[in-house]
Amino acid sequence: MKILVVGGGGREHALVWALRRELPEATLYAAPGNAGIAGLATLLPIAASDLDRLIAAAVEHAVDLVVVGPEQPLADGLADRLRAAKIPVFGPSAKAAQIEASKAFAKDVMTSAKVPTATYATFTDLTKAIAHVETHPEPLVVKASGLAAGKGAVVCATHAEAGTTLKEMMGDHRFGAAGDTVVIEGFLVGEELSVFAVTNGREVRILPPAQDHKRLGEGDTGPNTGGMGAYAPVSFATPALLERVEREVLLPTLREMEKRGAPFIGLLYAGLMIAPDGTPWVIEFNCRFGDPETQAVLPLIEGGLVPLLVAAANGDPLPPVSLSTQAAVTTVLAAEGYPEAPKKGAAIAIPEKLPAGVTVFHADTSDADGTLRANGGRVLTVTAVAPTFREAQARSKLACGMIEFPGKVWRRDIGWREAGRTGT
Ligand code: AMP
Numbered sequence: 001m002k003i004l005v006v007g008g009g010g011r012e013h014a015l016v017w018a019l020r021r022e023l024p025e026a027t028l029y030a031a032p033g034n035a036g037i038a039g040l041a042t043l044l045p046i047a048a049s050d051l052d053r054l055i056a057a058a059v060e061h062a063v064d065l066v067v068v069g070p071e072q073p074l075a076d077g078l079a080d081r082l083r084a085a086k087i088p089v090f091g092p093s094a095k096a097a098q099i100e101a102s103k104a105f106a107k108d109v110m111t112s113a114k115v116p117t118a119t120y121a122t123f124t125d126l127t128k129a130i131a132h133v134e135t136h137p138e139p140l141v142v143k144a145s146g147l148a149a150g151k152g153a154v155v156c157a158t159h160a161e162a163g164t165t166l167k168e169m170m171g172d173h174r175f176g177a178a179g180d181t182v183v184i185e186g187f188l189v190g191e192e193l194s195v196f197a198v199t200n201g202r203e204v205r206i207l208p209p210a211q212d213h214k215r216l217g218e219g220d221t222g223p224n225t226g227g228m229g230a231y232a233p234v235s236f237a238t239p240a241l242l243e244r245v246e247r248e249v250l251l252p253t254l255r256e257m258e259k260r261g262a263p264f265i266g267l268l269y270a271g272l273m274i275a276p277d278g279t280p281w282v283i284e285f286n287c288r289f290g291d292p293e294t295q296a297v298l299p300l301i302e303g304g305l306v307p308l309l310v311a312a313a314n315g316d317p318l319p320p321v322s323l324s325t326q327a328a329v330t331t332v333l334a335a336e337g338y339p340e341a342p343k344k345g346a347a348i349a350i351p352e353k354l355p356a357g358v359t360v361f362h363a364d365t366s367d368a369d370g371t372l373r374a375n376g377g378r379v380l381t382v383t384a385v386a387p388t389f390r391e392a393q394a395r396s397k398l399a400c401g402m403i404e405f406p407g408k409v410w411r412r413d414i415g416w417r418e419a420g421r422t423g424t
């Protein structure tokens, strides 16, 4: 079996690691991969944005499957072009990727499918957007409709803040063209949950539910980031709740996508707000695996991942996967100055011996000069798997303390909500 993973972050390191664990003999490629992936797969020096060369490489190496990590190449049509070249791909078409790439489209799909989601209105005109804000109750959420690296949603406590945010997005083009259309939403109350559903377009297999921490500071405060850590499973996400998510969110969405001529194949990521009454409200959909949740979710899949991805890619019935009964906690180690102005170049020292059950996934490192160095915002993601949540949390933290690099930024409270819920 030959598999190509597209991307080069912590999520892709976890994907390659999980594929390698299941298929010790397979030929694995990663494009472009990273220094951590190099020991597990052959790196192809092709950017995830270079669609022409990715397709040429997939054809040249006659791969049996392509797994696409990031959203941008999907939105740009990578999966469509691979399918046209008869290469099985786990990832949606450009049209289906609109479920992430256009929040306006996603809201429209949810409304048609009667999926619970916050009330909203879409604007391309700043004056009209501001007029809307003034007549709707605080707090409000202002979102750039297009792709903004997970940073395009701003929760605004007051009308004034919403007005300022709209001016930044629509007037000053803070998110470029992604902010030309904005979605203004009502504020949802509850607890967030990330649900990853592998789908062949019709049916779903739900992977262990996760929670991530988007804010920089402990206690979920401070600026939004790409994600500072995650854990899985989440104890309040019972089988009954996940069944409800499947019935009320995932399946109706898939049916609506199919109806629109945009069947969704790949990983449908539902970012949910679970209300106090148990209703799963959709905050957003993503069209790919989440980062850093993937680094906590995949280590809990003990078998059957490859057949599942292959079946989904081919539109075949989905086989079951075997799930671990353990818990996983992932802590991100970021560079000094993250998220505004991360410093590159800090030399990283990872001890030979880390606590049991710990795996270090590289998010953005470089060893071009022979020394492993921080090369961007999120540098490493450190996952611990253990029999209990508490033990996994303790080991992830312990390992993060042992890994050294100047200026490292990290949260010591990943999973604090779960810690408050479970004695173990
Ligand atoms: P998004 O980029 O849409 O996932 O939003 C980023 C974060 O903003 C989410 O993880 C939530 O914490 C928050 N958020 C977004 N939309 C809403 C909403 N309608 N109500 C409450 N919080 C929201």
Ligand code: GLY
Pocket (backbone or CB within 6 Å): 150, 212, 226, 227, 286, 289, 290, 291, 292, 293
């Ligand atoms: N963890 C959030 C995301 O991947 O978008």
